[in-house]
Amino acid sequence: MPRLTRRTFLRGVAATAALPAASTLFTPVTTRAATKPFAGKTLNVFMFDHPYPRALKQLLPQFTDLTGIKVEIDTPSFIVYNQRADLELSTGSGAFDVMTMTFIFSGKWIGAGWAAKLNDFIAKDPALDAADFLAGAMAPMKAGNDTLALPFVAESTLMVYRTDVLKQAGVRPPETFDELLAVAPKLQTGDTKAYMGRGLGGVHWIWPNYLLAYGGRFFADPPKDMTPLLASAESIKAAEVYAKLCRDYSVPGVASYAEPQSSGGMMEGRTAIYVDALAWVGLAGDPAKSKVHDKVAYTLPPGGPAGRFPQVAVHGMQIPAGAKQKEMSWEFIRWALSKEVMGHIAETTAYPAVTRASVLASPKYKQKYN
Known part of the structure; x- marks a missing residue:
């Protein structure tokens, strides 16, 4: 097997730039948030520690500026997250508005009805372009015709x-x-x-x-x-x-x-x-x-x-069935997994494990990771 250098590694990494704070960066995904119907509210997000939520944390001021929503993200280790998530989802307490759908638990959590269906949100949100998510990455996030989560990593x-x-x-x-x-x-x-x-x-x-x-x-x-x-x-x-x-x-x-x-x-x-x-x-x-x-x-x-x-493995973002602010939860997911945000994270951090076809096909992605 010939070695793959940083420049030629198809799914590799390359130079990292600082995350900019340009206020116009995510304009294409802000249409619904223009009126800021959730301004002043707080969204609680629960994910295991991973490079994607790490990058999102750096971009949260942008989301708050666009929507008026304050976001708290808790990111314990993988094993601690799954232990706590299993308890949280099974009790339906609604303590968290957005959570990670862990690959190895997706069958259990989806089968038990612990994740909210996203079909209506997706149908009413053409700007999301759900068809852009890779089919293989979407498979563990679905049950029949129902979509229960959207993937952030493959x-x-x-x-x-x-x-x-x-x-x-x-x-x-x-x-x-x-x-x-x-x-x-x-x-x-x-x-x-x-x-x-x-x-x-x-x-x-x-x-x-x-x-x-x-x-x-x-x-x-x-x-x-x-x-x-x-x-x-x-x-x-x-x-x-x-x-x-x-x-x-x-x-x-x-x-x-x-x-x-x-x-x-x-x-x-x-x-x-x-x-x-x-x-x-x-x-x-x-x-x-x-x-x-x-x-x-x-x-x-x-x-x-x-x-x-x-x-x-594929991991995604879900709205717990017990979440009390599902519309606001969706506002965060559609932003965090938008083409613009995912493409930006792939471009400015060492993150080639994207789940959108448009990001994989973009000239900037190919130049950096191919």
Whole structure:
């Protein structure tokens, strides 16, 4: 697999510019807000920590200027968010007006009726251009003909690696996890460890890359046969390889790391190889945040005897069924996921994991990420 540089990486990252405060930036999405029917009210948004809500936080003054709505965004870690979100949605308390629709919980939350239908909002809002969202990203957000959320990220697992460290060690980017384990001792240089793993609420995303690569499976034949197969020889091998990389070749305490800590370790130059979601590995190429932005390249995650199995996930924004200000909730969603805002975030931050076809096809996106 040839290495992909920052300039050629299709879903990679590039230079980050400061987020401007131009008052005309989001004019195309402000028509409905021109009369400011919700001025003076407060909207409570609940999302897990992720590069997209991080970028939105920087743009909130724009939204407030346009609508008069004050926004409070709470962004705990992924695992904490999902625990709290499950309780919040199940009780229908209405404490939050907008929440993340987490990919791995979408079936449960949608099936239980905990998310409000967005069909009427979408039908009355042609400026949103819902058809512009990628069909694959929309699939987990729907149930039959009903739309329950709109996607803000389409993720896949990728590997980012330090070109300088691998060159000094005289090794190529590993094609398999066995190769990664074999070259790991050569990549340990001073304070730089060979591999960055994570264990806190993250194994469900990282370890399947290993499990499937070694020929393991979670269940026998889902959904017909849900017999667990995690005691198989292939599953045990995958667990042993991942555990050894984290134990012997990663930074101390990595078992307690979540996405921000692992991504931060890569940006600080503490590791040579990092496998994670597109939005998180992408930050390593951000010159505004990463000490090694000019020394990284990207490729597919390693594979194994059964092949390569990059993971895929989509997360979206939903209006909880118990939300008491649904019209105002929609005002925020239509702004936050508009072509203008998503395109702006992709252009001015390290965020290639967009969900709109128009943004993917835009000349600015292609110039930056292709």
